[in-house]
Amino acid sequence: MELTARQQLILRAIVESYVQTAEPVGSKTIAAMPDVNFSSATIRNEMATLTEMGLLEQPHTSAGRIPSPDGYRLYVDELMQSYRLSEDETDSLNRAMDLKIQKVDKMLTDMGKLVSKLTDLPAYTVTARSQAVTVQRFELLMAQARCFILVVMLSTETVKNKLIKLPLDLTEQDLKLFSAVLNASLTDLEASAFTPELLAKVERSAGAAASLVPVVVDFTVSAMVEEQRGEVYLTGQTRLLSKPEYRDVSHAQEVLNSLDEETISNLPTPTGDKAMQILVGPEEVAEELKDTSVVMTRFDIGDGMQGLIGVVGPTRMDYAKVTARLSYFVENLGRMFGKGESSLPQPPQIKHLNPASDERE
Amino acid sequence: MELTARQQLILRAIVESYVQTAEPVGSKTIAAMPDVNFSSATIRNEMATLTEMGLLEQPHTSAGRIPSPDGYRLYVDELMQSYRLSEDETDSLNRAMDLKIQKVDKMLTDMGKLVSKLTDLPAYTVTARSQAVTVQRFELLMAQARCFILVVMLSTETVKNKLIKLPLDLTEQDLKLFSAVLNASLTDLEASAFTPELLAKVERSAGAAASLVPVVVDFTVSAMVEEQRGEVYLTGQTRLLSKPEYRDVSHAQEVLNSLDEETISNLPTPTGDKAMQILVGPEEVAEELKDTSVVMTRFDIGDGMQGLIGVVGPTRMDYAKVTARLSYFVENLGRMFGKGESSLPQPPQIKHLNPASDERE
DNA sequence: GCTTAGCACTCAGAGATAAAGAGTGCTAAG
DNA sequence: CTTAGCACTCTTTATCTCTGAGTGCTAAGC
Numbered sequence: 152m153e154l155t156a157r158q159q160l161i162l163r164a165i166v167e168s169y170v171q172t173a174e175p176v177g178s179k180t181i182a183a184m185p186d187v188n189f190s191s192a193t194i195r196n197e198m199a200t201l202t203e204m205g206l207l208e209q210p211h212t213s214a215g216r217i218p219s220p221d222g223y224r225l226y227v228d229e230l231m232q233s234y235r236l237s238e239d240e241t242d243s244l245n246r247a248m249d250l251k252i253q254k255v256d257k258m259l260t261d262m263g264k265l266v267s268k269l270t271d272l273p274a275y276t277v278t279a280r281s282q283a284v285t286v287q288r289f290e291l292l293m294a295q296a297r298c299f300i301l302v303v304m305l306s307t308e309t310v311k312n313k314l315i316k317l318p319l320d321l322t323e324q325d326l327k328l329f330s331a332v333l334n335a336s337l338t339d340l341e342a343s344a345f346t347p348e349l350l351a352k353v354e355r356s357a358g359a360a361a362s363l364v365p366v367v368v369d370f371t372v373s374a375m376v377e378e379q380r381g382e383v384y385l386t387g388q389t390r391l392l393s394k395p396e397y398r399d400v401s402h403a404q405e406v407l408n409s410l411d412e413e414t415i416s417n418l419p420t421p422t423g424d425k426a427m428q429i430l431v432g433p434e435e436v437a438e439e440l441k442d443t444s445v446v447m448t449r450f451d452i453g454d455g456m457q458g459l460i461g462v463v464g465p466t467r468m469d470y471a472k473v474t475a476r477l478s479y480f481v482e483n484l485g486r487m488f489g490k491g492e493s494s495l496p497q498p499p500q501i502k503h504l505n506p507a508s509d510e511r512e
Numbered sequence: 513m514e515l516t517a518r519q520q521l522i523l524r525a526i527v528e529s530y531v532q533t534a535e536p537v538g539s540k541t542i543a544a545m546p547d548v549n550f551s552s553a554t555i556r557n558e559m560a561t562l563t564e565m566g567l568l569e570q571p572h573t574s575a576g577r578i579p580s581p582d583g584y585r586l587y588v589d590e591l592m593q594s595y596r597l598s599e600d601e602t603d604s605l606n607r608a609m610d611l612k613i614q615k616v617d618k619m620l621t622d623m624g625k626l627v628s629k630l631t632d633l634p635a636y637t638v639t640a641r642s643q644a645v646t647v648q649r650f651e652l653l654m655a656q657a658r659c660f661i662l663v664v665m666l667s668t669e670t671v672k673n674k675l676i677k678l679p680l681d682l683t684e685q686d687l688k689l690f691s692a693v694l695n696a697s698l699t700d701l702e703a704s705a706f707t708p709e710l711l712a713k714v715e716r717s718a719g720a721a722a723s724l725v726p727v728v729v730d731f732t733v734s735a736m737v738e739e740q741r742g743e744v745y746l747t748g749q750t751r752l753l754s755k756p757e758y759r760d761v762s763h764a765q766e767v768l769n770s771l772d773e774e775t776i777s778n779l780p781t782p783t784g785d786k787a788m789q790i791l792v793g794p795e796e797v798a799e800e801l802k803d804t805s806v807v808m809t810r811f812d813i814g815d816g817m818q819g820l821i822g823v824v825g826p827t828r829m830d831y832a833k834v835t836a837r838l839s840y841f842v843e844n845l846g847r848m849f850g851k852g853e854s855s856l857p858q859p860p861q862i863k864h865l866n867p868a869s870d871e872r873e
Numbered sequence: 874g875c876t877t878a879g880c881a882c883t884c885a886g887a888g889a890t891a892a893a894g895a896g897t898g899c900t901a902a903g
Numbered sequence: 904c905t906t907a908g909c910a911c912t913c914t915t916t917a918t919c920t921c922t923g924a925g926t927g928c929t930a931a932g933c
């Protein structure tokens with residue numbers, strides 16, 4: 152059952168008007184639009200058909216229509232015209248994105264915050280659960296007497312470290328030896344391959360540093376697991392409160408409560424080749440999210456770091472605008488990291504000395 | 513102007529009743545309490561006096577009384593009886609605290625989440641802005657060709673690292689030399705002492721690694737600044753929504769919006785020797801927080817790590833209960849970190865292999 | 874046969890009014 | 904000094920009406 156051109160026009164008009172005003176839209180409103188050349192009566196007829204088809208809904212008899220989830224779906228898949236960012240918008244997006252992101256650890260949170268701000272909606276970021284994480288390199292350093300630094304470089308090109316304090320007098324030589332043992336036995340293995348036997352063997356070959364083994368392994372395994380699992384960051388939840396659909400606190404609270412890292416990590420990931428994916432009312436994930444939608448996309452920053460970034464909002468959200476902003480963000484991500492290692496050219500020290508210039512609204 | 517014993521009793525009764533019900537309390541309610549032996553008329557008289565003294569307020573003529581900020585202040589400082597945690601409560605606190613905290617980085621967020629859950633209020637943690645942060649030790653490692661790991665150990669005993677990729681062919685020897693130069697010139701100095709002259713000197717002595725200098729310095733300075741500033745983590749904001757005073761979304765939103773890391777970092781820190789401090793309606797910090805209170809305390813985990821942990825809530829909150837829980841938490845913090853290095857005794861590997869057992873409600 | 878004007882009908886939301894109830898302050902008696 | 908009694912105030916809640924937006928249907932127009 153294909154929609155006629157007129158029906159499409161009407162459906163689109165309804166979605167777009169409702170998205171803006173959050174009020175049910177009536178036949179007159181549509182008839183008044185400049186590119187609509189038929190009377191409200193005609194529109195009423197069409198609206199009745201669309202309602203029958205399950206694309207529109209009526210809050211009550213004497214109210215206008217609002218799009219049903221199916222209606223949104225159809226709009227998003229077929230009717231939505233891509234939103235053109237105005238020059239003003241790109242400007243302000245650029246300005247917002249101008250802050251360079253410094254530390255890779257904080258990157259995900261920072262990205263989340265930024266996207267949340269750009270879209271004025273809650274946003275989340277998830278690191279990709281890439282292929283198996285292994286250790287590429289161990290290194291043990293002597294910080295001072297009885298105090299060692301363990302540095303672990305993972306296959307994902309993240310480096311983790313831990314300060315270990317133990318009442319153990321080891322020489323630099325001992326540590327070097329122990330590092331070598333670790334590098335020989337435990338690199339390129341998944342965490343699950345760290346069998347008790349293997350560890351026992353490592354402990355035997357560790358010489359003077361034997362008692363370091365449990366600490367090192369413990370830390371390494373958690374680092375790997377954490378890296379593998381992919382952490383979820385969620386920010387800007389409170390932005391939902393400014394949306395009219397959450398004018399009622401108890402409803403807002405329901406949604407906000409069910410909107411945690413747990414729920415997010417259960418969201419389906421984008422399938423197939425399409426980078427941008429829109430979930431309309433993901434009831435499967437959580438009942439409370441039924442009038443909520445998610446727009447998400449993959450991102451990939453040059454050096455192996457990739458993941459997922461998404462925005463959560465009322466089903467009635469401006470999909471066109473949100474997707475436009477989100478993809479602009481993702482496309483221009485590279486710039487924020489100065490592609491590879493841009494910190495080189497300028498004399499970079501001074502500008503960071505003033506903490507104030509950092510975290511501004 | 514001292515309060516009579518009866519006035520104290522009444523004030524305390526009013527605060528405690530209001531804290532529980534969030535409703536203005538009337539003379540009858542108090543008269544009905546078991547340990548009150550005078551009539552509602554008497555209480556009305558006393559209430560009138562207390563109101564005159566500025567300790568109580570009246571939302572409108574025909575309503576009961578609620579405590580004024582001064583009233584809370586007096587209650588908190590002199591009247592509050594310390595709340596005894598029931599066995600049930602300590603049990604469930606213990607259970608909640610049972611999860612061991614693994615990584616020091618995540619510790620602050622985890623602590624915040626936990627406290628927020630324990631008190632059912634938003635919570636924040638701040639690392640102590642201790643004395644000047646300096647670098648204690650630099651170390652440069654070769655990860656693979658053209659890829660280096662910079663490890664910086666700060667005076668605060670935190671270790672930071674960065675993966676540096678540069679098209680620069682250096683030998684292990686070069687790196688060792690460069691590390692030595694860094695350690696000789698830049699340790700034990702505050703970030704502000706990194707003058708252009710000094711850096712130029714370092715660059716000259718750096719030999720083959722000269723072009724690494726800017727990257728290294730850049731990273732080091734931000735690490736120091738960040739460590740100095742003390743990062744703020746805020747979680748559980750949405751818990752406010754379940755409190756009746758925020759039944760009105762726009763009000764809730766005002767408060768939630770002004771409750772960000774920025775505001776928190778402007779809160780006064782506990783002064784003097786008292787560990788626990790209660791701020792009643794910190795209007796000085798943000799106008800919107802005027803009917804909000806903050807309970808905060810210092811914490812100190814064995815190895816040099818210390819900071820501030822606080823809870824934000826409506827002025828009408830159960831101070832006794834909140835302070836009791838918070839101090840229980842702080843006192844038992846040590847346990848969560850297995851005091852020092854407890855990872856030693858048990859064979860620790862296996863239990864981490866299952867990511868599922870980690871993050872449960 | 875499709876479109877449109879006209880009209881009766883429905884129903885949520887806004888005000889208005891009334892009744893109920895909680896609490897106060899004051900007075901006078903114990 | 905305490906307390907019972909009472910008139911008064913003012914919010915809250917319920918009930919009702921009224922208004923207006925919007926619909927669906929019918930009949931006329933192109």
